[in-house]
Amino acid sequence: MAVDNGGARVVAARAPIDRIGVAVLRELVETIVSGTIPQGGGFPPEAVLAQEFGVSRTVIRESMKRLQEKGMVTVAQGRGTHVNPMSSWNLLDPLVLAALIGHDDDLGILDDLSVVRGALESVMAGAVATSADEQVVARLRASLDAMRAVIDDSAAFREADVKFHQTVMELSDNLLAENVARVLFERALESTRYHGVDPERAFELTMQEHERVVDAIAAGDRQAARQAMEEHILGSWERRRFPTQKRS
Template identity: 65%
Template sequence: MTMPAERDASGRTRTPIDRIGVTVLNELVQSIVTGEFTPGDALPPESVISVQFGVSRTVIRETMKRLQEKGMVTVAQGRGTHVTPSTSWNVLDPLVLSTMIRNDSTLGVLDDLSVVRGALEAAMAAAAAKSVDDEGRTRLRESLEAMAERVEDSAAFREADVRFHLAVMELSENGLAENISRVLIAHAVGSDRFTGQDPAHAFELTLAEHEKIVEAISAGDPEAARVAMSEHILGSWERRRLPSERHPD
């Protein structure tokens, strides 16, 4: 079967790399994230990588383009392919973000993710408070009630929790912040390190914090909404953060 063409960032059409190419891409991203190749390192020539993975040089060439699109390497004719610092990576790229989280042994990435998420969602909560109407108040209250009804089912509760946060985002009408936050949530929620371990009465604490958020937004109090959301996200992460990885040996 012929695979459909796709367009790159410049609008040019090209054929997607096959499943073998995806495997090569995943392994190279893993090697860069884990530090097997560090910033400034030159990746082996295409011919060497081709032999290593048992694939054609065309597949390797396409893989390098994908790495470049993710901001993980620079490709210069005559000088080879070099790894870039992590500050240049597209950390909102699903593969890059999920690989960083999966290899986050010290939880530093998830610490930073929680700070960024807290800032973005706090701003969105404040924006929602400025423009909330009766329909929005009802939606938030129903989202909170949906969480309360699922407090005995951890998986269902967490799903309802995410839906609550998405409701606040949508009420903020800040599409850019919502887009970024959705990516952060989508790839963090699937990580056991992000889920961590719940202390006693964790869901009850979460419900109480969400109640404060609903009250502040419903009252049209932007600053209270900002503080309530920030304290909830950072406090919730601190409660469930795995203590065994807080101070690695």
Template identity: 65%
Template sequence: MPHSEPTAPARARRPIERIGATVLREFVQAIVTGEYAAGQVLPTEAELTSEFGVSRTVIRETMKRLQEKGMITVAQGRGTHVQPITSWNVLDPLVLSTMIENDRTLGILDDLSVVRGALEAEMAGDAAASVDDRARLVLRERMDRMAGAVDESSVFREADVEFHLAVMDLADNALAANIARALILHAVHSDRYLGQDPTRAFELTLAEHQAVVDAIDAGDREGARAAMREHILGSWQRRRLPTDKRSQ
């Protein structure tokens, strides 16, 4: 029989996509935290390749994805410039989650709550304007699930989110719902956003949700808007963690 050469074992290595995702996360983190400040020119492609220990292809793909997120601009002969926060796609999942994770003064979460309050208030009003028996049943089911979970925080929080998503669906405003949905689904994974619940927090939340349901059930657009806005802003202020104002 002919002699066969031994086959060398395959080297274990990280998939290229995983390497690229890691480099991208590091860049987004660096821009969000100000390590790379707005207006700053990033190191050259060769320097970044050396720094991260990856190929030029990975660096080029990372720059392309950062451009898509509005975090950098690449100008031939002028380098790669970091963009200010006003240019970022803050609804991009990676950008938004990184901003929330690094929101030490809670300013981003304050703004997020204001935007949520405005959008969801309008959707609550729209839901009231077109309320029917099916909508009433949906909201009653969501309320019943929350009421049955006041002693199970994780289940209650999940039911709370489902209530808000149900109101969005009833409003039939796809654009507003997509924006608000992105905000709420990323925020609820942040310990800073969950904050610290005051005494009888879930009971307070139930009462505020009931006020929203009552207004929608009565077809009261203005009442539904006010109840939803007051709930979102009020519940955030109740659980908002204290911050050092000197760092703001």
């Protein structure tokens, strides 16, 4: 928090949270996301939680502050700590998003993530198309070449695939969209559910779709670049998505 100190701005240091505290915080986030303590429900008193986790009340108190910062709980003096509606949570927080994906049995969160990611990356691809010069196009084609060179190595291909998307994001010069899209992408990549099951010729299809994105950017066609990127992200997810019951 910034405070005024005789005209000088001083940033007050926030209390550190050690490894034990991080582990407690992660478990508390899981408790909320899993519904063990439902939205609107209350947590046990600090003393009870401290005994349950085998930590001090200070660790519990600090963890609750972190949950409050994430929008997950409200701490009210004399009334205890209650879980907020999911609409109040910071869904881009790494711990919260990772827990949501981990409990995403119907893949609804990953469906939503793919839609948002597709929208953001399509805007960024369109932005690149409006200002792309020979150097930008050459960089993107080099990224395609890097993917093509390792198409028979699944791990290397996936890494090159991620780098292609990161390159488009970087070239867009839209720092806010890039930051949000990276958070979504990185948390999703940690989940085996997001990787799903690759269909036949998955990498060849990915190459073709990436080539359409680059061709549109090279042509300076903003709308085509946006469409190609969004169709690629949504289509790729749909192809590899585990066959679960989709939300209506």
